[in-house]
Amino acid sequence: MRLILSFVLSLLALPATAQCVGENLLETMSAADRAALDTAVASNPYPEGNLWLATKGNSTIHILGTMHLNDTRLDPYLEPFWEIADNADLILVEATRESMAQLKQRMAKDPSVMFISDGPTLPERLPEDEWQALVKELSTRGIPGFMASKMQPWYVSLMLSIPPCAITGMAEQNGVDFRIMDYAESHNIPTRALEPYDTVLTIFDSETPEQELDGIRLALAGAKNGDAMIATLIETYLSGQHRAIWELNRYQMRHDSGLSEAEADKLVAEMEGPLLNDRNANWMDVILPAAAETDSIIVAVGAAHLSGEKGLLYLLEQSGYTLTRIDGF
Secondary structure, three states: OOOOOHHHHHHOOOOEOOOOOOOOOOOOOOHHHHHHHHHHHHOOOOOOOOEEEEEEOOEEEEEEEEOOOOOOOHHHHHOOHHHHHHOOOEEEEOOOHHHHHHHHHHHHHOHHHOEOOOOOOHHHHOOHHHHHHHHHHHHOOOOOHHHHOOEOHHHHHHHHOOOHHHHOOOOOEOOHHHHHHHHHHHOOOOEEEOOOOOHHHHHHHOOOHHHHHHHHHHHHHHHOOHHHHHHHHHHHHHOOOHHHHHHHHHHHHHHHOOOOHHHHHHHHHHHHHHHHHHHHHHHHHHHHHHHHHOOEEEEEEEHHHOOOOOOHHHHHHHOOOEEEEOOOO
16 A cells, blocks of 8 residues: 555655655565565566666667655666656656646645545544544544544545654655656656546545545554555665565555455455556557657656556567666666
């Protein structure tokens, strides 16, 4: 849940900074669990590498997996990328600053996007013990119970995905995505959004009432490892192991949610479909025409979108592109 909601974090100007210190959860797993995770990672096409070159005839696409969090280590990490950006005719991103502004305007004009305007509130929908656990967890983020009771379930899940250690950085927006957009603006490189501004909100609107509550329960289960999960996400991203983070989320759901392995995997699939796979397929309908019209483009999207048989890299391969990993990423 934490990884999946990272895109929304960037749009809502929530924490785009990493003030969290914790152990790398991948390194604290038992040998058997780590071996199982590594096997799951290896079973997917393109499980590693944040920067790839896709070529087909005269068409050149650089695909950069991004991280929406900020970290000082991004400065040297991204330095080699700027030369590639200088040679791009177009950069495609999940959301431009204009589309982010549209979303913020929509949420300001329509409070029901984030808050329940009619129907039962969360304390009426959740068992008492789960509601009290939710109140306790949100209070550490400065959200009182009376406010939490009226929050939309997806927004509650999002807030739970932000550990208290990151709340202090809520005003800062300097993750990879924002750095790329800043560079593009200062160097007159055109940018374009891959999807309408309200795509993710539409996805959340389509959830069933039970899926909404399941999202809260999973976020509550993951909240106890918040500091360590953020630290792990950043370290793993910088080493190019984007699939490992996704599989770690699956592992945590299986072990911390109280659900059976089958139930946990079902929820992972329910999130992976609309938030990753379906969007990847829709983005290809934007990427391929742009590549046909423009000699050199960059696609910069959350690193979770790269791997797997429905990931962008494999979809490009299936479209006739030759993929080459760029060293250092």
